Structures are given as C-alpha cells and as structure tokens.
Amino acid sequence: DIQMTQSPPSLSASLGDKVTITCQASQNINKYIAWYQQKPGKAPRQLIRYTSTLVSGTPSRFSGSGSGRDYSFSISNVESEDIASYYCLQYDNLWTFGGGTKLELK
Amino acid sequence: EVQLVESGGGLVQPGRSLKLSCAASGFTFSDYNMAWVRQAPKKGLEWVATISYDGSSTYYRDSVKGRFTISRDNAKSTLYLQMDSLRSEDTATYYCARTGRYWGQGVMVTVSS
Numbered sequence: 284d285i286q287m288t289q290s291p292p293s294l295s296a297s298l299g300d301k302v303t304i305t306c307q308a309s310q311n312i313n314k315y316i317a318w319y320q321q322k323p324g325k326a327p328r329q330l331i332r333y334t335s336t337l338v339s340g341t342p343s344r345f346s347g348s349g350s351g352r353d354y355s356f357s358i359s360n361v362e363s364e365d366i367a368s369y370y371c372l373q374y375d376n377l378w379t380f381g382g383g384t385k386l387e388l389k
Numbered sequence: 390e391v392q393l394v395e396s397g398g399g400l401v402q403p404g405r406s407l408k409l410s411c412a413a414s415g416f417t418f419s420d421y422n423m424a425w426v427r428q429a430p431k432k433g434l435e436w437v438a439t440i441s442y443d444g445s446s447t448y449y450r451d452s453v454k455g456r457f458t459i460s461r462d463n464a465k466s467t468l469y470l471q472m473d474s475l476r477s478e479d480t481a482t483y484y485c486a487r488t489g490r491y492w493g494q495g496v497m498v499t500v501s502s
C-alpha cells in the first residue's frame with residue numbers, strides 16, 4: 284500500500300500570504316496526485332488533479348507541482364474563503380489520502 | 390449536473406449490519422469506477438472501497454476486508470456499501486465519489502451500543 288505523508292498538520296497565515304503544503308509518497312506515484320479543500324460539514328472539493336491541473340472553477344491562486352515521490356500545493360495571496368482543511372490524494376494505485384492540513388488565520 | 394446522493398446511514402449497535410446507497414444522476418453511471426470514502430469525526434479522509442465501472446473488480450482497505458461489500462446496480466445508477474460486523478471505529482461520515490472529482494454530501498454512520 285502507498286502511504287502519503289502530508290505536512291504540516293496545521294498552518295497559520297495572514298491574508299495575502301503564500302502558503303505551501305507538501306505530500307511525500309512512499310513510492311513513485313507518477314504525478315497521480317490530487318488536492319482537496321474541505322470546509323466544516325461539507326464534502327471535499329477537488330481543486331487540482333494530476334499534480335498541477337486546475338479543476339474547472341478553481342481560482343488561479345491555487346497551484347500544484349512535483350514529481351516522483353514529492354509534491355507540493357500552494358495558495359498565493361490567501362483569502363478568507365481559503366480557510367479550510369486541505370488533503371492530498373494519490374490515485375496511482377487505489378487511493379490514499381494524506382493526513383490533512385488545517386489552514387487558519389493568524 | 391452530476392449528483393450523488395447517499396442514504397441509509399444511522400445508529401447501529403456493534404456487530405450489526407447496515408447498507409448504504411448512493412443514487413447517481415447527471416452522467417452515464419455505467420461508464421465510471423466508483424468509490425466510498427469515510428471520515429471519522431474530527432479526523433481525516435480515508436478511502437474505503439472502489440468498484441470498477443462494470444462491477445467486475447472490487448478493492449478494499451485492509452480494515453474492512455471481509456466485513457464490507459461494495460456493489461452497484463448500473464440499471465438503477467446506484468452504488469451500495471454493505472457493512473457487516475460493524476465496529477465502533479467504523480463510526481464516520483461516508484461519502485460516495487466518482488473519480489475523485491464528484492462527491493455526495495455524505496451520510497453519517499454511528500456504531501454504538
């Protein structure tokens with residue numbers, strides 16, 4: 284089974300900051316990683332698929348990059364509506380989620 | 390518009406069974422693999438099971454193998470999750486999902502005496 288190590292578990296940012304979340308897979312996942320935003324009481328919303336492809340409706344301040352085992356997700360110019368939890372998901376071999384990152388306002 | 394609507398959740402005693410359903414609409418259900426994902430209260434997301442588009446292949450996380458069964462009825466555009474021998478650690482909101490892009494609103498399952 285592929286393991287996904289996501290960091291940091293929590294993040295504190297000011298409006299307008301750039302924040303970055305990383306996920307490391309236990310093996311090469313061939314760029315098959317997606318990133319999700321989840322707000323309390325809501326279903327996850329896919330923001331990025333295949334490492335860096337923005338899903339329709341995802342603002343351009345969100346971005347993703349990486350290859351092999353190491354991937355990152357960034358939000359430039361954090362806005363108040365971005366306060367949420369974020370998860371990575373590898374889908375190269377079945378599915379494995381990262382542990383999540385809770386983004387809070389400083 | 391793609392819609393996934395789960396149902397069948399509730400409170401159940403340990404060791405008992407429950408069957409979840411996910412009614413799909415807005416797309417050709419039989420064209421897509423489908424999955425169940427769960428989230429325990431205040432915890433992260435956890436993949437549970439996947440079924441291929443035609444139902445011929447199923448996959449499960451280790452902790453539910455032998456207890457949960459994923460199935461589908463393409464004629465009814467409905468996905469199922471039969472959960473047997475339920476444990477307290479199965480308490481979670483269960484989501485059905487299509488290719489990771491579309492998710493239902495979730496249904497709560499509480500396993501408690």
